[in-house]
Amino acid sequence: MHPRRLSHVLLFSSDVPRSVKFYSDALGLRLSDQSGDIIAFMHGAHSSDHHMLAFAKSEGPGYHHSSWDVA
Numbered sequence: 001m002h003p004r005r006l007s008h009v010l011l012f013s014s015d016v017p018r019s020v021k022f023y024s025d026a027l028g029l030r031l032s033d034q035s036g037d038i039i040a041f042m043h044g045a046h047s048s049d050h051h052m053l054a055f056a057k058s059e060g061p062g063y064h065h066s067s068w069d070v071a
Helices: 015-026
Strands: 004-015 030-035 037-041 055-056 062-067
Touching: 004 015, 015 030, 015 037, 015 055
Parallel strands: 004 055
Antiparallel strands: 004 062, 030 037, 037 055
């Protein structure tokens, strides 16, 4: 099995709004939607996917999961 591309990544963050601001400023990602300061989804400027990167509130940083597009 060979993945075609990385679809999205979800990371844990102790400060979801701060993470959104950082990735918006640093990489130009845009907010797709959010639920308060609990979870946020971000997409690229020319992406057709709902999100490329997501953050879920947690007591500390960490990796939750990644999703890959496969045949």
